Amino acid sequence: MAVSEVPMTAAGVNGEHEKARADLGVRWHVAGVLQGKESIAEQHLRLQGFASFVPRGERTVRHARRLSKRISAYFPGYMFVAFDVTQQRWRSVNGTIGIRSLITQGDRPLPVPFGLVERFIALTGKDGLLDFSGGLLPGSSVRIVSGPFAELIGRLDRLDPTGRARVLISFMNGEIPVDLESRGLVGIA
Structure with missing residues (x-):
């Protein structure tokens, strides 16, 4: 069964981030990504039919005595990819543009604990950034x-x-x- 056949729920920016259903055998796995290539890797994984998710946050960067805010990966160098190890050709993830390799244990990809990526997706706002505030505002x-x-x-x-x-x-x-x-x-x- 391909990931595209698995019922998905959209979340994040433009509905690009998808939540995989674990009860159908699809699990989230961690892939090492080349520095700054998260967006390219997401695009190429999507073309292959894989759901992917990169938690992003805003960070302050100092350059030439100026402070600016930039959007960057919350876990630089890593992203999450959803697939069923028994049904999908998961080895093609290792050959995807922007991906270094899947994190494995032995010769099998190591799945992420249930609920972890789903929680990150739930914490992602409409702007595509992680929001840990839970709707709380300073002064309230x-x-x-x-x-x-x-x-x-x-x-x-x-x-x-x-x-x-x-x-x-x-x-x-x-x-x-x-x-x-x-x-x-x-x-x-």
Whole structure:
């Protein structure tokens, strides 16, 4: 069964990133990519009928005393490719333009744990970038749902691209900054 015959759900920019269904034998695998060739590799894999996904994020680059933001692969040099090892000609992935090779164990491609790539796809916004904020905005009220500060309410001070958050908690006529994982926060309307 070819990947194109497997029911897929579109996600990401222009619906190019596809989610493979593991219950049909299609699993996500990791492929090493030549530096900066992620887009070319995605295009050529798509032409061969393989679903692929490259998590992307925005990063700040300093050049000639200027700071600029660029979109780049979240895991530079790697991408995810979905295929069924028993049904597809997966060895052709190694010969794809832009691909160094599949990550293997012995002579078989090593599958990614179930749910990992699907979670990255779910965290990908309409702009095609990973978004760990969960819809939280700085300045909004949040409830801490896990950890030693569970059930306290505070004000979100900032979020960083890695999913860390700083929450200001009111305590004894002042605000105390607490650094937490953003997944441990829930917005309050």
